[in-house]
Amino acid sequence: MLHTVEHPLIAEELTKLRNPECPSPEFRQRVRRIASMMVPAVTANLETTVVSCTTPLEITSGVKVTRGIILVPVLRAGLGFLDGFLDLIPQASIAHIGVARNEKTLVPEPYYLKHPPVLGEHEIIILDPMLATGGSAIEAVRSLKEAGARHVRFACLVASPEGVNALENAFPDLAIYTACLDRCLNDRGYILPGLGDAGDRLFGTCG
Numbered sequence: 001m002l003h004t005v006e007h008p009l010i011a012e013e014l015t016k017l018r019n020p021e022c023p024s025p026e027f028r029q030r031v032r033r034i035a036s037m038m039v040p041a042v043t044a045n046l047e048t049t050v051v052s053c054t055t056p057l058e059i060t061s062g063v064k065v066t067r068g069i070i071l072v073p074v075l076r077a078g079l080g081f082l083d084g085f086l087d088l089i090p091q092a093s094i095a096h097i098g099v100a101r102n103e104k105t106l107v108p109e110p111y112y113l114k115h116p117p118v119l120g121e122h123e124i125i126i127l128d129p130m131l132a133t134g135g136s137a138i139e140a141v142r143s144l145k146e147a148g149a150r151h152v153r154f155a156c157l158v159a160s161p162e163g164v165n166a167l168e169n170a171f172p173d174l175a176i177y178t179a180c181l182d183r184c185l186n187d188r189g190y191i192l193p194g195l196g197d198a199g200d201r202l203f204g205t206c207g
Contacts, residue, residue: 002164003177005041010034010179014157017195024204028080031129031202034157034179035084042155042177043069043089046123067123067151070095070116074128074140080202081127081157093122097143099136103188108135110143119149126152129198131159131178133189134166141171157198158182160191 013030016022022030046065053062069089073082075098086092098112116122126140131154141152152174154167159178162185167176182191190196200206 001168001173001175002159002181003041003175004181005038005177005179007037010037013037014180017157018193020196022201024201027201031080031157031198032084032087035081035127035155036087037084038155038177038179039085039088042085042125042153043123065123067121068093070119070122070124072097072115072124072126072140072144074099074126074136075112077129077199077202078127080198081129081155085125085127085155092125095119095124095144097126097140099139099143108139110139113143113147115144115147119144119147122149122151124149124152126154127156128154129157129202130191130195131156131163131167131176132185132191133160134163134170137163137167138170141167141174153177158191158195160185163191 013034017030048063049066051062051064053060069092071085071092072095073079075096093116095115099108099110102109124144131137137154154174155177158180160182182194184192186192
């Protein structure tokens with residue numbers, strides 16, 4: 001269920017993101033642009049309903065998206081991926097989930113979940129720039145499904161094969177969208193060639 005969103009403009013933005021000299025303000029802008037360019041692919045198969053549409057000249061038929069959309073950034077790096085989706089889906093509701101990776105054990109540790117009261121009839125798009133070990137993504141999907149979500153998809157900027165395999169094994173029917181499938185993980189669980197720590201680079205907290 002992996003979908004790689006290939007586009008020359010996305011590839012160019014990603015190339016510039018990888019540069020460690022890219023400052024945080026520019027990094028945020030480029031992540032936002034890539035997110036916006038990914039939206040059409042991530043939402044291409046949303047279910048639609050035929051509706052009546054009145055034009056200045058006549059009544060015709062149109063469509064509307066059947067289910068409401070909830071965007072779920074995984075804190076904190078997912079916040080940097082959110083605005084690009086909101087630029088194209090401003091009507092979406094926003095939920096938040098906090099999953100922190102223990103840097104010693106690499107085990108995800110959930111600490112926060114806030115969402116609209118009803119999830120089951122919405123399209124849920126989980127947003128996290130990096131799909132590394134897959135632990136945080138698995139925990140996010142599991143938490144939302146336990147809360148009632150039924151229509152869930154996952155979008156990221158860069159993914160590792162290990163993370164994709166882990167997420168697919170945990171949720172075989174989950175659609176995963178990424179701008180790039182990178183080579184592998186290093187012994188610290190970072191994606192290679194990757195971007196470094198996306199959260200630190202987004203928010204200017206690099207050491």
